[in-house]
Amino acid sequence: MMNRYPNQARILVATDCIIFGFDGEELKLLLIKRNFEPEEGKWSLMGGFLKEEEDLEAGAKRILFDLTGLNNIYVEQLGAFGKVDRDPVERTLSVAFFALINIRDHDQEAVRMHNAHWISLKNKPALIFDHDDMVVLALEHLRYNAALHPIGFELLPEAFTIPQLQKLYEAIYDMQIDRRNFSRKILSTGLLIDTGAKNMSAPTKKAILYCLDKDKYQKKFYAFWYFMPSQGK
Amino acid sequence: MMNRYPNQARILVATDCIIFGFDGEELKLLLIKRNFEPEEGKWSLMGGFLKEEEDLEAGAKRILFDLTGLNNIYVEQLGAFGKVDRDPVERTLSVAFFALINIRDHDQEAVRMHNAHWISLKNKPALIFDHDDMVVLALEHLRYNAALHPIGFELLPEAFTIPQLQKLYEAIYDMQIDRRNFSRKILSTGLLIDTGAKNMSAPTKKAILYCLDKDKYQKKFYAFWYFMPSQGK
DNA sequence: ATTTAATTGTGTTTTAACGACACATTTTAA
DNA sequence: TTAAAATGTGTCGTTAAAACACAATTAAAT
Incomplete structure (x- = not known):
């Protein structure tokens, strides 16, 4: 590529999705029990790296589709999480996205394939990296916005x-x-x-x-x- | 660095700051008349690249301090702007930050050095890249939040x-x-x-x-x- | 010194919304 | 037929909002 900006740091960019669902009684989160590295065996949000030629929101929607098989999900950006050491493997800036879906709509097979589970918010396990912070922010966002919209x-x-x-x-x-x-x-x-x-x-x-x-x-x-x-x- | 994630894209990350001020009559924005490339001669927000070992919010505060000489500014993250082609020179993800300052507080010399000016919101010129979108979002954010907080x-x-x-x-x-x-x-x-x-x-x-x-x-x-x-x- | 104009502080009234609560209706199961 | 559980509609007292009136303060003009 021509005309690059010289001498500037280039870092990994990921998106993580906080996916809320409701079963008629409780508010639930779609979480992944990781069967891959890093942090295998622990719980995390669904996420992935942004591709070279992919818009940010497109990346989030790709990841959501991958997990749920749904295309028309309600999605909003929550914000960027950019602490230097938030991922111990390598510096990764993550943009968190907030999604709301009708819990009966998703593709159960795709969810199983990713080893994902619907977990009641009240039983939420500790998550990897700064994913707990993301969930806290997402819940605030949901409460804040549901009161007005x-x-x-x-x-x-x-x-x-x-x-x-x-x-x-x-x-x-x-x-x-x-x-x-x-x-x-x-x-x-x-x-x-x-x-x-x-x-x-x-x-x-x-x-x-x-x-x-x-x-x-x-x-x-x-x-x-x-x-x-x-x-x- | 050890244990990197292989085969993933690494991209430039910048922060841009939407700085609001109030002179007693009108709401104003601190904008830069660029005397440097790219887009020399055009108007833009104050921004800069995130450094290798710098937290995201620290980067925004560094840029704000650089321009205004102020340390204790009210700052909130607005969100990430991640369209592939938003910067024509090279793909750059920008995280926008929203700042509020008392218009009489800042370091006028530093502002002059950066060729920055306080412009009434009603006379805002067109800005480079997607900076106009950032300003629109920031104004929404200000209105939304000032009604409640x-x-x-x-x-x-x-x-x-x-x-x-x-x-x-x-x-x-x-x-x-x-x-x-x-x-x-x-x-x-x-x-x-x-x-x-x-x-x-x-x-x-x-x-x-x-x-x-x-x-x-x-x-x-x-x-x-x-x-x-x-x-x- | 008095008046005028501009601005600020405080009060009143009417209307609309909220929260607490009562009562009637619908449906299944006992 | 009755009882129990849930839903739909209505009432009433309280509170808060919007619209509006009036008095007080200050400097400049007369």
Whole structure:
């Protein structure tokens, strides 16, 4: 290549993905039990090196597709982790990406091939390198954003009930929310469309299935929401 | 170095800094009129390459110190910009950092040496590479965060009046805020300490000078604020 | 000395949202 | 038929927000 910048350091760049899922009760993480070096036998996030001619976000999506078989995942960049010694083998700058998927959607075979497992956040093992820091940051990001934007829907199936949505928010914030106030607040946004169907798999009264109004969703994405109880200033 | 990862691409890593300042009336950016290659003569953000043995954040602070002579600047990482062709000379991944400084604090000589200038956001020229995207993201970040956290204070002197703070918020959000409601809202947070002094440089009624209660500031940093009018859902 | 204009500090009122709680409805299983 | 569990809708008191009025301070103009 011509015209290079002389005398500057060139370093490895990787991406690591913090993948959240929701099974109806608990918030889960997709983690890898490493059967390869370095740090074989330990738990880590799914990651990989960025290729020579690959855009950063494309790299993250390649890694996500590789693991889950999914193409249209909700992905956001979390940020770069750049401590000199974060990888003991060789200096590697890692850009962390945050992904939300409906836990029933992914390719179970691909997940098995990578020796990956869905682990409840509450049982999360220690991870290699600075991956624990990445998870902490990702959870903060999820809580912060889910309070203001409707990103939580990414973790649910296409059609969902209000009680399901409430359970998701209760899992994200690890708190109890009043059923009736939550319902009123959510419906007042006008972002939910009544599909007419009901959740027939429930043992008692069947809740109404809603889907998200994608148009309004787009328009309101940058409008502030206030889902969470104020918790007192 | 031992145990390297074989056959992986190593690329240049840079940091670019989006530096905001406030002169009492307008929100400004510290930009460089480049008198060096590449893109000599054009405008850009202040940036530089990350060194071999330098942590990412340390690199950003080195560059900020180099330009402003300041050590204790408010800095946050914005994120990585990693398009393959974002730098036409050679592939460079850049991590953007967001900085807020009191516009009267910096070392004017150092700024002159780098051929840097404070430019009002409304008169911002086109910048090189993807620096315009970085500025757009930084402004979003500022607006998003200033609505919830007291980061705006970083742009003001130690002691400031409520009308000055209001002008800052009006500049950040490019909107009018009701003077009386703003004052009540700010004071009700309990984060402002009356210094006893007044702003004697004002032509008419001298406003009370406040300073920030650093202890409460730290404790409340993660509590949500609602400074901005709701703008209607 | 008095008035005027500009700016700042404090108070009031109306409206809307929130949180806490009551009650009725739906569905399966006892 | 009744009981138990979950869902849908409504009410009420409290709090916070937005809109607006008025008084106080200061320097310059008269």
